[in-house]
Amino acid sequence: MVKVQVPEHIKSIVPYPPGKPIEELEREYGVKGSIKLASNENAWGSSPKAIQAISDALTNLHRYPDGSNYYLVQAIAEKEGFSPDEVVVGNGSDDIIEFLVKAYVESGDEVLTSHPSFLMYQKVVQVRGGVNIVFPLKGMHHDLDAILEAVTDRTRLIFLDNPNNPTATAINPGELYTFLSKVPETVIVVLDEAYRDFMDFEMQVDVYSLIHNSKGRCGVVALRTFSKAYGLAGIRVGYGLMTAEVAGYLHRVRQPFNVNQLAQVAAVAALNDTEFYQKTLDGTKAGMEWLQKKVDKLGCTCYPSQTNFFLIDVKGDATTLYEAMLHTGVIIRSMKAYGYTNVIRVTVGTTEENYRFYHSLKNCLLELGYVS
Ligand SMILES: *Cc1c(COP(=O)(O)O)cnc(C)c1O
Numbered sequence: 001m002v003k004v005q006v007p008e009h010i011k012s013i014v015p016y017p018p019g020k021p022i023e024e025l026e027r028e029y030g031v032k033g034s035i036k037l038a039s040n041e042n043a044w045g046s047s048p049k050a051i052q053a054i055s056d057a058l059t060n061l062h063r064y065p066d067g068s069n070y071y072l073v074q075a076i077a078e079k080e081g082f083s084p085d086e087v088v089v090g091n092g093s094d095d096i097i098e099f100l101v102k103a104y105v106e107s108g109d110e111v112l113t114s115h116p117s118f119l120m121y122q123k124v125v126q127v128r129g130g131v132n133i134v135f136p137l138k139g140m141h142h143d144l145d146a147i148l149e150a151v152t153d154r155t156r157l158i159f160l161d162n163p164n165n166p167t168a169t170a171i172n173p174g175e176l177y178t179f180l181s182k183v184p185e186t187v188i189v190v191l192d193e194a195y196r197d198f199m200d201f202e203m204q205v206d207v208y209s210l211i212h213n214s215k216g217r218c219g220v221v222a223l224r225t226f227s228k229a230y231g232l233a234g235i236r237v238g239y240g241l242m243t244a245e246v247a248g249y250l251h252r253v254r255q256p257f258n259v260n261q262l263a264q265v266a267a268v269a270a271l272n273d274t275e276f277y278q279k280t281l282d283g284t285k286a287g288m289e290w291l292q293k294k295v296d297k298l299g300c301t302c303y304p305s306q307t308n309f310f311l312i313d314v315k316g317d318a319t320t321l322y323e324a325m326l327h328t329g330v331i332i333r334s335m336k337a338y339g340y341t342n343v344i345r346v347t348v349g350t351t352e353e354n355y356r357f358y359h360s361l362k363n364c365l366l367e368l369g370y371v372s
Contacts, residue, residue, distance in 0.1 A: 035356055050266040065260055072089055075272075086241060089264075093225040097121060097192075108154065110133055111159065115134045115135070118194075137167060140303070141171070144171070148182055155187050158188075162192065168195075183218035195308065207220065230280075283351075298365060312344050322344065328363070328364065
């Protein structure tokens with residue numbers, strides 16, 4: 001036993017549940033060629049241009065990456081209409097979440113989040129010795145009234161994933177603007193827009209004006225990722241949009257080479273590959289419509305979605321169904337651990353994957369007697 005004291009706020013952290021590699025699951029369940037619709041990844045793979053860029057960069061791996069992320073920051077700034085000093089790039093957007101907490105949260109400071117929502121927020125706050133104040137969703141939406149009421153002079157950050165993961169709901173833009181106008185200047189509201197690409201246009205908020213016109217109210221930071229619509233989850237790259245002042249603090253706490261070389265070139269290439277991006281959006285939309293129509297007909301209830309995944313009330317225990325579907329080589333998520341006993345979460349796949357999911361679901365539902 002090591003005798004060094006571990007702080008109580010570290011001891012009490014529940015480790016991230018270690019998912020098994022797909023190969024291990026297949027061995028355990030005796031299946032082959034399974035499909036994974038569990039992590040909201042891009043069903044169409046990665047942009048071929050990004051893959052080519054990675055391949056071209058492989059001869060340069062003995063060099064450190066560009067610590068300023070120069071070309072990637074330029075490309076993002078141009079796409080978003082921001083100035084390069086208002087863009088911070090991370091090893092996934094998880095990295096930016098960590099920078100925000102490192103820069104703004106001291107021991108005892110309060111951070112407000114929802115449950116269920118993205119688990120990373122609470123985790124990094126706990127590592128830092130901050131205090132998580134967590135609000136249950138209200139009808140699967142962020143409870144903005146309760147969050148606003150809980151703001152104190154110890155509140156530093158409010159994390160809102162918009163759309164929310166796992167419920168796929170987005171905040172009504174008008175309600176969000178009203179909420180932000182009431183949050184004081186001493187707080188930063190972080191809008192995690194990992195699924196922005198998939199949202200209906202009228203649900204997307206104007207983060208440029210929210211970030212630049214914050215006189216008399218809270219600051220705003222928007223987070224984006226290459227892990228979903230851009231199909232680069234495995235290489236880890238995301239970014240934040242914020243004022244140059246906030247960016248300056250995040251640069252102080254980040255590692256000098258936080259984004260690897262391959263991630264940088266892949267992300268630049270992916271931004272330029274409008275064809276792959278559009279194929280992803282169109283395929284997701286078509287797949288979502290097809291799946292929801294078919295699944296509703298089975299006697300389940302699909303929830304509306306502003307993302308590339310959706311929830312289904314399967315009318316019986318979700319974890320039992322998850323296990324049954326695993327045996328057919330279809331991997332989805334049970335939402336039981338989040339308090340939604342009869343709900344599963346599924347990511348939209350390719351046409352073939354959606355078809356396979358549908359048939360597995362249908363057979364398992366009948367077998368378990370959830371529907372007749
Ligand atoms: C997938 C996801 C992200 C992306 O995280 P990365 O670190 O960029 O892969 C961020 N926020 C939410 C809510 C997500 O679901």
